[in-house]
Amino acid sequence: DIQMTQSPSSLSASVGDRVTITCRASQGISNSLAWYQQKPGKAPNLLLYGASRLERGVPSRFSGSGSGTDYTLTISSLQPEDFAIYFCQQNYHTPLTFGGGTKVEIK
Amino acid sequence: QVQLVQSGAAVKKPGASVKVSCKASGYTFTAYYIHWVRQAPGQGLEWMGWINPNGGDTSYYAQNFQGRVTMTGDTSISTAYLELIGLRSDDTAVYFCARLNRGIYNYEYAFDIWGQGTMIIVSS
Numbered sequence: 001d002i003q004m005t006q007s008p009s010s011l012s013a014s015v016g017d018r019v020t021i022t023c024r025a026s027q028g029i030s031n032s033l034a035w036y037q038q039k040p041g042k043a044p045n046l047l048l049y050g051a052s053r054l055e056r057g058v059p060s061r062f063s064g065s066g067s068g069t070d071y072t073l074t075i076s077s078l079q080p081e082d083f084a085i086y087f088c089q090q091n092y093h094t095p096l097t098f099g100g101g102t103k104v105e106i107k
Numbered sequence: 108q109v110q111l112v113q114s115g116a117a118v119k120k121p122g123a124s125v126k127v128s129c130k131a132s133g134y135t136f137t138a139y140y141i142h143w144v145r146q147a148p149g150q151g152l153e154w155m156g157w158i159n160p161n162g163g164d165t166s167y168y169a170q171n172f173q174g175r176v177t178m179t180g181d182t183s184i185s186t187a188y189l190e191l192i193g194l195r196s197d198d199t200a201v202y203f204c205a206r207l208n209r210g211i212y213n214y215e216y217a218f219d220i221w222g223q224g225t226m227i228i229v230s231s
Contacts, residue, residue, distance in 0.1 A: 034217035043203055043224055044152065049210060049217035087152055091216035095169045096142070098152040 006099030012107040019075040021102045023088035032092035039084045109133035111222035118228045124192040129204030136185035137161035140207040145200040194229045
């Protein structure tokens with residue numbers, strides 16, 4: 001199974017901050033990576049797919065990059081509605097696996 | 108509006124079974140695989156498997172669930188089902204169905220539409 005390791009597991013940031021979340025796969029996944037945002041009591045919401053492609057309707061302050069085993073989600077200027085948990089997921093090989101999540105909290 | 112609407116919460120006793128439904132609307136049900144993902148309270152996301160609604164119920168299950176899970180679909184009512192048997196306390200979780208969008212290239216696969224989730228509590 002491909003293990004997805006996300007870091008940090010939590011972070012505190014202020015509105016307007018630049019935030020970076022990292023996801024490392026236990027083997028290369030050829031950009032088969034998606035990022036999701038989840039708010040309490042809600043289903044996850046797709047932000048990016050193919051490592052860097054922005055889902056329709058998602059604000060452009062979200063961006064993704066990476067290759068091979070290492071991937072990054074960046075929020076360029078954190079907004080109040082961005083405080084949530086973020087998950088990465090690899091779609092390269094079954095079983096599909098998720099990172100453990102990063103909780104973004106208000107500083 | 109493209110959406111997946113799931114059945115309501117349930118409380119089950121250990122050893123019982125549960126069947127969760129996921130009704131699709133706003134798109135061609137048979138054109139997309141449906142996956143199931145669960146989330147235990149306060150925990151991360153765990154993938155369970157998929158069903159191809161256009162494939163005569165062709166399905167694939169994660170090894171952790173093989174022998175206990177069955178995923179089916181009814182194309183006449185655009186509904187997918189997840190059945191889990193032999194419930195244990197650690198099956199207590201929110202169960203989500205999700206549509207897999209394949210994009211243009213293989214690396215673009217992602218879950219673009221999710222159901223609202225169904226809370227299943229297993230308790231004696």
